[in-house]
Amino acid sequence: MASRPSDVKMTIEVYTVNRHGEVIRPPRATVVVPVGYEPPAHLLGTALPPCACPLHRAAR
Numbered sequence: 001m002a003s004r005p006s007d008v009k010m011t012i013e014v015y016t017v018n019r020h021g022e023v024i025r026p027p028r029a030t031v032v033v034p035v036g037y038e039p040p041a042h043l044l045g046t047a048l049p050p051c052a053c054p055l056h057r058a059a060r
Contacts, residue, residue, distance in 0.1 A: 009035045 010033040016025040050056070 007035050009033045009037065 012031045012033070013027040014029040014031075015023045015027055018024050
């Protein structure tokens with residue numbers, strides 16, 4: 001594992017893989033999460049947006 005700066009809490013790299021799980025391209029994206037970062041709070045609820053599939057859209 002490579003060392004990272006002390007102000008980085010986590011690094012996420014996104015790869016493209018084939019159906020056998022083999023990496024087929026270099027990382028598509030790299031996201032760095034700094035130490036002390038807190039994401040904005042989201043309200044937790046159970047309401048979902050209305051279905052937009054053709055079947056349910058026609059039933060309205």
